[in-house]
Amino acid sequence: xxxxxxxxxxxxxxxxxxxxxxxxxxxxxxxxxxxxxxxxxxxxxxxxxxxxxxxxxxxxxxxxxxxxxxxxxxxxxxxxxxxxxxxxxxxxxxxxxxxxxxxxxxxxxxxxxxxxxxxxxxxxxxxxxxxxxxxxxxxxxxxxxxxxxxxxxxxxxxxxxxxxxxxxxxxxxxxxxxxxxxxxxxxxxxxxxxxxxxxxxxxxxxxxxxxxxxxxxxxxxxxxxxxxxxxxxxxxxxxxxxxxxxxxxxxxxxxxxxxxx
Amino acid sequence: xxxxxxxxxxxxxxxxxxxxxxxxxxxxxxxxxxxxxxxxxxxxxxxxxxxxxxxxxxxxxxxxxxxxxxxxxxxxxxxxxxxxxxxxxxxxxxxxxxxxxxxxxxxxxxxxxxxxxxxxxxxxxxxxxxxxxxxxxxxxxxxxxxxxxxxxxxxxxxxxxxxxxxxxxxxxxxxxxxxxxxxxxxxxxxxxxxxxxxxxxxxxxxxxxxxxxxxxxxxxxxxxxxxxxxxxxxxxxxxxxxxxxxxxxxxxxxxxxxxxxxxxxxxxxxxxxxxxxxxxxxxxxxxxxxxxxxxxxxxxx
Numbered sequence: 409x410x411x412x413x414x415x416x417x418x419x420x421x422x423x424x425x426x427x428x429x430x431x432x433x434x435x436x437x438x439x440x441x442x443x444x445x446x447x448x449x450x451x452x453x454x455x456x457x458x459x460x461x462x463x464x465x466x467x468x469x470x471x472x473x474x475x476x477x478x479x480x481x482x483x484x485x486x487x488x489x490x491x492x493x494x495x496x497x498x499x500x501x502x503x504x505x506x507x508x509x510x511x512x513x514x515x516x517x518x519x520x521x522x523x524x525x526x527x528x529x530x531x532x533x534x535x536x537x538x539x540x541x542x543x544x545x546x547x548x549x550x551x552x553x554x555x556x557x558x559x560x561x562x563x564x565x566x567x568x569x570x571x572x573x574x575x576x577x578x579x580x581x582x583x584x585x586x587x588x589x590x591x592x593x594x595x596x597x598x599x600x601x602x603x604x605x606x607x608x609x610x611x612x613x614x615x616x617x618x619x620x621x622x623x624x625x626x627x628x629x630x631x632x633x634x635x636x637x638x639x640x641x642x643x644x645x646x647x648x649x650x651x652x653x654x655x656x657x658x659x660x661x662x663x664x665x666x667x668x669x
Numbered sequence: 670x671x672x673x674x675x676x677x678x679x680x681x682x683x684x685x686x687x688x689x690x691x692x693x694x695x696x697x698x699x700x701x702x703x704x705x706x707x708x709x710x711x712x713x714x715x716x717x718x719x720x721x722x723x724x725x726x727x728x729x730x731x732x733x734x735x736x737x738x739x740x741x742x743x744x745x746x747x748x749x750x751x752x753x754x755x756x757x758x759x760x761x762x763x764x765x766x767x768x769x770x771x772x773x774x775x776x777x778x779x780x781x782x783x784x785x786x787x788x789x790x791x792x793x794x795x796x797x798x799x800x801x802x803x804x805x806x807x808x809x810x811x812x813x814x815x816x817x818x819x820x821x822x823x824x825x826x827x828x829x830x831x832x833x834x835x836x837x838x839x840x841x842x843x844x845x846x847x848x849x850x851x852x853x854x855x856x857x858x859x860x861x862x863x864x865x866x867x868x869x870x871x872x873x874x875x876x877x878x879x880x881x882x883x884x885x886x887x888x889x890x891x892x893x894x895x896x897x898x899x900x901x902x903x904x905x906x907x908x909x910x911x912x913x914x915x916x917x918x919x920x921x922x923x924x925x926x927x928x929x930x931x932x933x934x935x936x937x938x939x940x941x942x943x944x945x946x947x948x949x950x951x952x953x954x955x956x957x958x959x960x961x962x963x964x965x966x967x968x969x970x
Contacts, residue, residue, distance in 0.1 A: 415744050467755020468794065486753050495747055553743050650865035654969035658869040661828035665821060666873065 415552060419522060419535075419561065419568070421502035426532050427525035428500075430552075433569060434519055439624045449638045494551045500561065500570070502546035508562050511545075515573045522561065522568040532568065539563040677771040680748050684778050691730045691780060695915045697943075699780065705910065705943045706777050709918075710770050712950045713908035715961060717773070719790040721754050721764035723903045724781035731782065731912040738781075741765040746775060752791035766791060782912045785903035789856070794900050796852055799960055800859040800967070801904060802845040802867070803838075803894035807879075810889050811936040815843040816927050818878055818891045821870055823924060829968055834960050835927060837939055839911035839919035844904065848963040856900050862967045863895035907957045908950070910943065918946040921956035 413429035420426070443452045456465045472489075473481030500522075524532035539545065545562035550572075557572040673684045687700040706713070724738040741751050741763050750766040767773050767784070776784070788797035802822055804815040819835050822845050826833050834846045849859070870893060871878045879890045897904060905911065905919045920941035930939060941949070 413744070466795070467761070470755065470761075496744070650861055650868070651970060654862065654865050655869070657829060657969045658825065658865060661825050662869055662873050664828050665824045668824070 417498045419500040426528040428522040430520050433521045437621050449640050493554045494556045497551040500548045500550050502548045504547045505544040508545040517572040517574050520570045522570050536563045680771045692916050697916045703777050708947045709908050712955050716907050717767040720786035721791050722767050723785040725783040726781045728780045782910050784906045784909040786906050787903050797859050798850045800847040801897050803897045804843045805892045806841050807888040807890050812939050813936050814891050816931050819843050819845050836907050836921040839917045846960050848960045850964045859898040863898050867893040867895045916943040920946050
């Protein structure tokens with residue numbers, strides 16, 4: 409089956425509108441584990457816990473608070489949150505074209521692909537080609553899952569990629585990171601330059617792999633072959649019969665049922 | 670891919686892939702599915718109302734892969750009503766509420782052939798408005814064995830002054846509902862009560878009934894699944910289609926009808942197809958209406 413669409417609509421600028429759907433471009437390769445109870449291998453659940461009352465809190469007693477100072481909160485309801493949520497986008501409207509080189513990679517948030525829907529293939533190909541040739545990317549505002557994003561649409565190998573960008577206010581200041589300038593000897597400068605040059609190569613991401621992930625997967629495969637997996641206990645009802653009154657009433661009722669049959 | 674934009678109650682909805690055959694061996698397309706749900710909407714909507722819908726989607730039809738979707742798809746139109754409900758893990762989840770025809774049509778456009786809903790409404794997830802007995806036949810049993818068990822349940826409950834209602838699951842079983850519609854009855858109560866009932870029937874009819882979930886106990890018997898009485902469980906909604914070879918419906922029956930059928934030997938006779946569902950509901954009205962309104966208290970708890 410084709411990759412599940414996260415969103416579908418149109419991408420447009422000036423008079424062009426292309427029907428597209430948005431799909432994931434990356435799948436993080438994290439190996440995830442279930443937490444089990446060591447005694448009987450039951451999968452464990454997360455619950456919300458109230459330390460004050462020393463007990464679990466049911467969902468209908470959970471509300472949201474924004475912490476303004478230690479132990480001081482402003483309460484906010486689902487309705488209030490919804491009232492300020494932006495309306496879902498139907499189109500990705502490109503408002504500006506920029507040079508992607510001008511966008512510092514620190515602004516990159518999350519990558520997606522745009523896939524053309526039926527009838528949009530030709531216009532899609534034209535847009536990809538024009539963007540590739542001019543080396544430009546389109547900027548647009550786009551609402552995805554209750555949040556409004558600034559996004560860049562660029563061409564990559566015949567397809568359109570959409571990258572959500574951080575807003576500038578999300579970027580932390582870096583002014584104190586760079587040390588003050590000091591005099592450096594010319595000889596030292598050229599030595600560093602030379603060592604870098606020696607190590608220059610093309611970017612080949614295939615050369616690198618997540619070593620830990622591979623080792624974990626190998627380990628799991630080996631263990632699966634050698635050992636029978638442990639099993640969670642079947643959720644078996646405890647043997648209690650129920651309230652004595654009810655049992656008696658049911659037995660009485662059952663007697664009548666059988667008599668009438 | 671064909672698209673058709675329709676307007677319902679002023680809401681615009683784009684329907685896609687209408688010619689897609691979702692029940693290929695029977696020849697029933699997405700357009701047929703939408704038409705079935707449109708015609709049955711008057712009857713099914715009250716039973717879906719304000720309940721967290723679990724979508725069971727068959728984008729490539731009943732013979733191909735399906736997937737469950739508990740969360741309301743993120744791309745839902747702005748007019749789809751949603752609710753926040755808690756999950757076991759304590760986090761919140763946004764779910765769809767199918768309260769009107771336009772939402773029902775939208776959900777069906779996503780090929781959610783089966784509509785599953787909890788026994789409680791989204792605003793009060795711990796308070797079921799009915800108690801259910803899910804009668805599930807083992808491999809060598811069939812729906813006729815379920816009919817016998819359902820009739821025993823009806824009589825047993827009626828002696829305790831509890832009225833019950835029955836529907837086909839649309840697959841192999843029957844579902845017996847006991848309306849409660851009381852704020853004070855919790856899942857803890859319905860679980861305790863239904864379990865005691867299941868045990869009693871099983872003890873008295875050991876050749877017919879098992880109260881154990883394991884398959885090996887079930888073979889030629891009917892399993893009375895009382896554990897459906899739980900806030901995290903869902904039941905197939907009455908009037909929902911099932912994803913079988915044919916478009917069969919989970920349909921309410923009269924007890925009288927069940928009594929007449931008990932002596933039959935054709936299990937398929939009990940199944941109600943899409944067209945029959947529409948015409949019967951039109952004639953007899955909603956046999957499950959009382960499930961939503963009748964107030965009953967579980968005694969001896």
